[in-house]
Amino acid sequence: MNVGIIVFPGTWSDRDCEFALSSFKNVKSFFIWHKDSIPKNIDAIVLPGGFSHGDHLRAGAIAQFSPVMKDVSKFNQEGRPIIGICNGFQILCESGILPGALIRNKNLKFNCSFVNLKSSRSRKFTSLIPENKILKIPISHGEGNYQADNNTLNTLLENNQIAFQYCTESGLINNHSNPNGSLNNIAGIVNKNGNVLGMMPHPERSCSLDLGSEDGNLIFKSMIKSF
Numbered sequence: 439m440n441v442g443i444i445v446f447p448g449t450w451s452d453r454d455c456e457f458a459l460s461s462f463k464n465v466k467s468f469f470i471w472h473k474d475s476i477p478k479n480i481d482a483i484v485l486p487g488g489f490s491h492g493d494h495l496r497a498g499a500i501a502q503f504s505p506v507m508k509d510v511s512k513f514n515q516e517g518r519p520i521i522g523i524c525n526g527f528q529i530l531c532e533s534g535i536l537p538g539a540l541i542r543n544k545n546l547k548f549n550c551s552f553v554n555l556k557s558s559r560s561r562k563f564t565s566l567i568p569e570n571k572i573l574k575i576p577i578s579h580g581e582g583n584y585q586a587d588n589n590t591l592n593t594l595l596e597n598n599q600i601a602f603q604y605c606t607e608s609g610l611i612n613n614h615s616n617p618n619g620s621l622n623n624i625a626g627i628v629n630k631n632g633n634v635l636g637m638m639p640h641p642e643r644s645c646s647l648d649l650g651s652e653d654g655n656l657i658f659k660s661m662i663k664s665f
Contacts, residue, residue: 544619
């Protein structure tokens with residue numbers, strides 16, 4: 439599998455994603471500048487975390503107009519896998535590829551810490567996560583508060599599009615385990631076709647026990663197997 443990692447001005451998690459993916463056999467990563475086209479040999483796309491264009495206006499608002507996003511939209515229409523991590527999730531929402539919006543954290547503070555996640559195993563990006571396993575993955579954001587209108591939320595629930603929810607170590611979903619005020623403790627969602635995942639936590643920063651967790655590997659492994 440050839441994975442294209444999109445790099446915008448201000449992206450900082452691109453090399454972290456490359457490092458995480460380098461541990462998988464038969465997976466090669468390629469950096470793609472935001473003004474370039476996606477090569478035809480690319481099988482999957484990662485939009486990594488960072489502060490694209492300095493997060494001016496709001497996170498992801500300017501990046502949605504980068505030339506590469508036309509190819510990302512086409513990639514989505516063809517049903518090929520896309521993962522948007524943190525700022526990448528924000529960009530996917532701003533560009534309309536995923537529904538909803540990411541706004542300022544409820545406490546208006548930047549949050550950089552490990553969180554616990556409950557996943558939906560019926561999705562392609564979570565298929566290899568063991569049943570009842572609580573993931574330990576870090577967040578690093580100031581605008582991770584996922585919000586959507588009631589119709590959008592109902593659609594997400596009906597179609598099982600909520601991939602990850604913030605929870606306690608025992609798997610309890612409550613206000614105490616919500617680090618940013620996200621609606622329904624939402625930490626990640628997929629599109630209706632299941633080929634696009636957006637999530638605020640950073641799986642690439644939980645790819646080794648040396649980093650405190652290797653749970654993020656389960657997400658990348660699920661993508662590789664499913665697609």
